Amino acid sequence: MTALAAAPALAAVGVTALGSTPAHAADTYASNTALYSDPTLVEGVDYGRRSRRHLVDDQNPAARAGIVRTTVIAPHGGGIEGGTSELCLAVAGYHPADLAPTPAAGPVHDFWMFEGMRSSGNSALHVTSTHCDDTLARAMCAGSLNVLSLHGCTAAQAGLETGAQAVLVGGLNATFRQYLMEEFAAAGIRAVTASGEEEIAGISPDNICNRSLLGMGAQLEITTDLRTAMFATGKNTRTERAANTLPLFWTFTTAVRTATHRLEATQPVL
Template sequence: MTFSERTTSRRTVLTAFAAAAAAGTPLVGQLAAAAPAFAEADPGEYPSNTALYSDPARVEGTAYSRRYRRHEKSDLKQGEKYDFPRTAILALHGGGIEIGTSELALGIAGYSPSDAAGAPVLPTTYDYWMFEGLLSSGNTALHVTSRNCDDHVALSLARSHLNVLSLHGCKYEQLGMPEPTIWPPSTDPRLAVVGGLNPAFRTALVSELTKAGFPAIDAFDPKYGTRLNDFNGSHVTNPCNLTMLGKGAQIEMTTELRQSLFDDYSSRSARAATWNGEFVKFRDACRRAIATVEAGQPIL
């Protein structure tokens, strides 16, 4: 079966969603059978994670790694109800690809970037998945455009949660920000561009990041016109939007913003050892935004 034969349209996903709702059957199982439609890959990129994983020149554990954590939850008592995982954190281009995103994903999920395999360092934890480039150089060759991600674990996490926060990195000059009359201050290249199809999540993230001292904007703000279209996370097959609600959030962080979260940004080991107070502020702002969104999603 070819790659194109294995893909289906967004209509298939929505049809499965409607059929599941009408039949009163679990949505996750229905959606799992409806794979997202994959757009054409950017020039020079792998068309999917599957293609990358199938390349004999890219050995897992040497060229790249995948790490994830799903927290065990259960409700075994009649007459009582328990919380369940509602939010997952993704870093689709971690390690040496979009540097700092995998460390931040661990932090927001409640773990130490210094010891991902250890116990959580925060009382509330979130499920997470990350893909990390491990090459000594040239990690951008491992970049798979978000809308083409077909990693089974990443997609299953997205489809089994109400919310996804996906973390990305970009360069300030790629954004083409307008004159300082619209975006002050133009001399500060630290910027978080918040996207995804969940407007409530975007609003909470922009609010909390701004209050924490980080320049943050909503990628859908009409004052920016279409200049942020490539950074707004609006594609329906972007994993941040493949949630049970069909919408989620992502943050594009400029290099300067990501650098500010570490005292030494130069290597994996250095970042793991030198995440600083700015890292903690950014992490906690994202966690407050998640808490705000989840507060509007009560357990029924």
Template structure:
């Protein structure tokens, strides 16, 4: 039985909430150094805390970057039966103009209209979410903080109080170093999703649902890919997707070719927020987000809160 297979006790969930409060750094606290991972060595800031407080490379919230989150109210009113807390949160820690398309996907998977966060897309099955979004017209890559160094206290608090986190990322197909004999699906059409994170059940559900829906996806831990995809596997315990109440979560590395294909037919539609918000509502985008939501439902169905 894996960690993610075990039923979670209510004490485990409450302990996670308490741990989030104790461990989460506040402004002025710098994160401890973390191993280089998926571009860490190229980051201008060693943590979110450093980004928020840097005097050497100052940035302004609301101009350079923004943060959005939602936590749904849920009450346990009954003495006679348990009421399970929210189990899954969705994150886009490099959203906006940093890894384009991930904010819109995050909101839709959570159950909300990417163009109007107050407008539900679904009638039930909403998920909490957290996003850090680049807002510049250029140089948004400078705002990138690696997953293992994400120390925003709200992000960590949300992760620690959920059994699952699905963290969304963007990459280039050429970065993945896929085996030459496994170029997927073809050299001219490199649309691919790499599924990582330490929750094996979650990974399997995502790979299955995405592939069945027509979106090629591979498990980063599969023997034929593990060596090439080790930097995109989300296999470090300090990765924000694994800072859950169970110590395991999932992440998607979505190639730009795949992300572009989920929006409008014109290249420029994808490049800017206005274009993405004008073109997200199509069958392909909804098919991708629905597949992710089905995978979440599968994982949650096997997680019993005692």
């Protein structure tokens, strides 16, 4: 697929349409810490955080339990970049409607997400990925071999034609990117190698997706139109999306999970 290095739209990302990512220069808060410190915001009302860490039992000296392989995150979930919370849960192996293991046989992965919970104005809660300093998020990523970060963008931000249904694949882990591109192609989902503007490409070591044990991860920027096509018409709201997923949602999820499992299979037990 065509890389985006020459796309002029990437040089000045500033679109603030519903479900898109504003430029980090326009962020209201310089970090998650700054956001959490704002006395006008109430956790559980304006925003929420969800996570799950699985037990790593290493008490048997005769058998090494290993470490967490993969953590899936959605730094701009809920009403900020619609659909990324639901995808985060599904890629981690949980149905977004009831958190039932899906598929039942697993596997499951650790996950973390930050979600805008307002009825409107959630874009003001966006903290760019290089400034994500949530203590738990950083700890979980630092303890994982791999991190996959899910985001939303508009077609204009991606440098694509209006209405494009596509996913931009970025991050510093070249092998992870390759597997994701291959699995999206096999699933019939348009995938583009992200390059150019750092926040879209996910190439900064400070990006939360690259704060893994290996110092690299993967970032998916999913266009608004592709995310919209994953949910039933009229049900694409923060409160209704989880129970109204369409086949495309699960096709996308399966492609990402397959790429993740391929990557993990190449990594030795440490």
